Amino acid sequence: MKVTLSWLREFAPDIDGDPVELSETLSALGLTVEEMTLIGETVDGVVLAKVLDLRAHPRADKIQLVDVDAGDGKAQQVCCGAFNMAVGDLIPFAAPGTVMGNGLEIQQRKMRGEVSAGMCCSGAELGLSDDHEGILVLNDRVVPGAELGMGLGAAIGLEADVLWDLEVNANRPDAMSVAGVARDLAAALGVDFAYPDFSIDTGGYSEAEAAEELLTVEILDPTLCGRFVATVLRGITVGTSPQWLADRLILAGMRPLNSIVDISNYVMLELGQPNHTFDLAAVPDGHLRVRRAVPGETLTTLDGRERELIANDGVITNNSDEVISMAGVMGGATTEISEETTDVLLEMAWWDPPTISRTVKRLNLVSEASNRFRRGADWGENIDRSMQRFIQLATQLGATAVRGFVDVAGDTPDRTPLAVRSAKINGLLGTDLSAASMAGHLASIGFGADVVVSDSGVADLAVTIPTWRWDTETETDVAEEVARLYGYDNIARTVPRGELAGGLSDYQVRRRLVRQVLVGFGCDETFPMPFLAPGDLLKAGLADNGVTLTNPLVSEQSVLRTSLLPGQLKAIAYNQSHRCAEVRFFEIDHVYLPPLPDQLLPDEREYLAVALAGSEAPEAVAALDLIERELGLPNVVLRSGSPPGLHATRSAEVVVAGRSAGVVGEVDPLVLENYGVTGRVAWLELDLGALLDGPRRSHKYAPVSKYPSSDIDLAFEVPDEVAASAVESSLRKAGQDLLTDIELFDVYRGEGLPTGTRSLAYRLRFQAQDHTLTDAEVADVRQACIDTVSKRHGVSLRS
C-alpha cells in the first residue's frame, strides 16, 4: 500500500515531523515501511529549458542534436537519444556540473564528434515518472510565470511530499486505504483524525430522479452480501482525469486509464472501498440480483475470458437472471463502461470474505479490489462516504447524480459490544495498564471502549469493534490493538524460567556423535535438496516409487527421494567435473518412502549415507564398523546379496539385531555410468533413525582377567562362498568364554591354493577369568575350534 504524506494530511492535517521518524512510527504500528521516497525534490541544477532547434546527428542515427535555451538566451547544443520533443517544447535540462540522483555528474563532452553540453532529462531520471524512454515534456505543466532557467521544482510547482510503501498485513483491511493509515498514524502521534466533507453542492444532483425509482436490487443470498448500495450517474463522459488525480494514482502505483476507472481506483485507495460501475444501458430495468452461482453458469469477464462458475462463487445477475458480474472479483464484459456510455450504475457492496477468497484462489484472480474484499472491507458508514466521494469526483467532471441510494442489507458480522477482561489483557501482554488506559488506546483508533466496573470493583471493558475491522473478533484480538497503541517496545522484558531442564535427546546427541565420527573419517557433510528428477531412481537401479509433487518448480525437482544415493552420485559427478575426483561425503537426512498401508503421509525416515569416491567396498565396511562402535549396535551382520543399485559381487545387506538396517559395498558400475561418475564409489546407507531408536549393546562391563593369555594361529582354506564372518562365528562358538579376542590377520589367494578358495588366517587369544590356562586346556580348545570350523564349513586347516 503506497501513501503520501499530503494525502494522509487530508484526514489528519496535524501529521508532521521528520519523515524518517514518521517511518519508524508507521513500522512500530505494524505498517512496516518497505520503502520511503522523498518526492517533489528535483535535482539541483535541473532547470526549465526550451527546445530551439532539432537536427540530425551527421554521424549517428540513434541520437539527434538539440539546441536548447536554458534561460540565457543562447543556444546550447546537446546530443540526445530521445526523439519525442518538438521545436518550442519546454523540457527539463541538466547543465554540465549537475549531479543526477544516481550520482552521475553531467559533463560537457563530444559524442561522435559533436559537442554535448548538458542533458535533456526523462521523467525517470528525475524521479517524476516511470518513463525512461522520452524526454519529459513540460508544456502543460509549467506554472504561470515560469521562466526559462528557473529551477524545475519551482517551474512546475512541485511540492515536497513523502511517499511510503507500506507492507499491510492480512489482518489490517482498514490499512488498505489512505484514510485507515491516517487513522493509525494520527492515533500514534496523538493528533486528530477526521474525514473531510465529501458531500457535493446540490447542483450536482438531479432532484428529478431518485435511485429508488431507477434501480431494483435483490439480495437472494444474505450470507454472500452484507450490504449492496447503488445509484445512477448520468451525463458521464469518459475522458482523461485531472492531473492531480492522475499524479496521485501514479504515486500509489496505479496507471491512470480514464476518468471513470481513475475515480473508481482513487476512491478505493483513499477510503478502502472497492466499487464497480455498470453501463446502465446494459442493465435492463436497472434490476440487479445478488446470489451464488449455479454450477455450469459462465461469465465472460472484463478481460475477455470466459469463466466457469461454481456454487461458491458470488454473482450479480440481471432481470433475466443472467450473470453479468462476479461479485467482488471482476465485472462482466457485457456491462462494461465504454466510450459510448453516458449513464452509469455505481455499485458498492460488502462481500463475505471467505467466499471472495475461495473464488480468487480458484481463478487466481488477485486484484486490488478482491484483495480488500477478502481481507474484509467496511460495511458501515464508509460505504456511504465512498459513494459520496465517487459522486463528488464524478460531478466535478460534469456528471449528474440522481437523488439518494438504493441500500439493501444482507448478513453482516455481529457488532454487539464484546466483554474484555483487563486482567486477561495485562496477563497476556505482561503489562499493568488500567482499564481506562486500555480504553483510551482503543478509542484512538475508533474502537468503542467503555470501562465497566463490576460489583466487586473490577474495571473491565465493553468493546465495540468498528465495522472496518472485520478481522477483529475476540479478546485476544483486542489485546493486540492495545499492545500496538501502547507500543511493543514499552512492554517490559522478562524471561520465563520453566521447571524443565533443557537438553538434547539421546537420539540427537548420538546423531551428532555419528557426524563427528564421519568427519574424523575424513568425510565432508553434504546437504543436497531432497528433490529428484523423474527417472533418477531408475538410473540408480532403485524402484521408481518416489512420491511426486503436484506443483514442482521444475520437473528436475518433481520427485521426493527414497534413497540418498541419487543425490550423492550427482554431488560426486559435479565434483568430478570440477577436477575433484576422490571426494568423501556423508549425509544424514530425510527420505520419503511411499506411505504405509492406511497412512496418508509418506513413510519418512532419517537415513545416513557415506559415499567414498575412488574407494572400494572395504572402506565402506570400515565406516560401518566405526558407526557400529559409536552407536554400540548389537549383533551387526552382513547378509550376502546384491542390494539394488549396488555392485553385484561387492555389496551386502546390513542386518542389525535381526532387522535389515541398510546396505554396504560399492555402487553398481552401470549406475555410476548412468550418473557420469568415474572410478569406484564405496557406499554405505543406513536407516539411521531406526538404529538410533533401536536396541544397543549392554552398558555392563566385562571384567578384565588377571591371568595370562595364550595366542594360537589357525589358517583355513575356505571357499569364496563361505563368508569370513561365518568362520569367525564358528570359532567364537567353539572357543566359548575362553576365546577373548579374534583377529583375521591374513587373507591369501593365489599360488598353492585351489581357484575359488582363499586362506583365512586367524589369531585367537584364549584366557580364563579364574586361572592360568594349562597347555592341555589350550590344546583342547584349539582342537575344538578346528573341528567346529571343519565340520560346519567343510574346510580344512591349512598346513
Added chain:
Amino acid sequence: MIETLRSTAAEAQARLAEVADLDALAQLDVEFLGKKSALTLAKRQLGSLAPEQRRATGQALNEIRAEIEGAVGAARDRLARAALSEQLEAERLDLTEFRGTARRGSLHLVTQARDRLEDVFVGMGFTVAEGPEVESAWYNFEALNIPEWHPARGSFDTIFVNLGEPEEVMLRSHTSPVQIRTMENQKPPIYIVAPGRTFRTDTADATHLPAFNQIEGLVVDRGITMGDLAGTIDEFVHAFFGGDVKSRLRPSYFPFTEPSAEFDISRADGTWLELGGCGMVHPNVLRNCGIDPEEWQGFAFGFGIDRLAVMRHELDDIRELVNNDVRFLRQF
C-alpha cells in the same frame, strides 16, 4: 708391582678414553680386566705374599680394578650415546613433508548453525523437537488457525504432494507443524525449539532456495506473557549474536499468533535487520491441541537458519549451501 700396575691403569684410562667402538672396548676390557690381565695375575699371586703385605696389596689391587672398571663403564656410556645419536641422525625426518596428509572432514554450514542454535536454546532450558517434512493440511494450516479460504494460505507458496485429496498433503511451508505435533503429544509446560527443513515455491537464486531451514520456538506454561516473549528473544540474541546486539519487536500478523510481531536485531551501523516472526500462541491453536487457553498461555517464534550461515560467512549466493562443491565444503 703395584707401581707397575698403577702405570698399567693409567695406560688403560688413556686408551679407554679414546676407544672408538664396542669391539675395541671389549678387547680392552679383556686386556686390562680379563683372566690373563696383569691385574688378575697379580691378584692370584696375593696368596704368596706375607700377611701384612697381602692386605695392603689386596686393597691397592681392588682400587686399581675399580678405577679401570669405572673407565670401561664410562667408555661404554660414551659409545652408547654416540651410537644413539648416530641412529637418531640416520632417522632424521622433515616433518613439514607430512603436513596435510590426514584429513578431517567438515560439518555442513547449516549443521554448524543449527547446532549452535540448539546449544544456545538448550542452555536456556529448551529441548529440541523434530517432525516430518511432508505434512497434512491439518498440521501445516488448519490446526494453526489458517482455514482453507484464508488469504494467508496463498502467501505460503506451498508445494503440494500427490497424495490424498488435492492440496491435502504438502511439503511443510514452515516448522510450525511441529508446534502442533508437540502440543498433541505433550502436556504443558512446553519449552521446545524445532529446527528443520521447510519448502516454498521459490525458484532458486542467489537469495532463495525452494528447500531451506528454519528454527521454531514454542513455550506454553502458566502465566506466559508477551514480555516473556520479548525477553526470551532478547536473551537469545545476546547469547547468539553477542551482548551488544539489541532486539526489538514490531507488530505483524500471523494467523497462529495473537498478538503477532516481527523481530529485528540491531546492526553495527544502527539500522535494524528483520530476523523472524513471533507472537503469543493464538487461543484457537491451543484449543486445537486440547490445551485450555484460560489455563495456559504461550509464545512462539521462528526464523531462518540458512540466513544465519549466509550472514556469518558472508556468502553472496545461498545456492552454495546445496551445491555440495567440495571446494566450498572444505573451507569450514
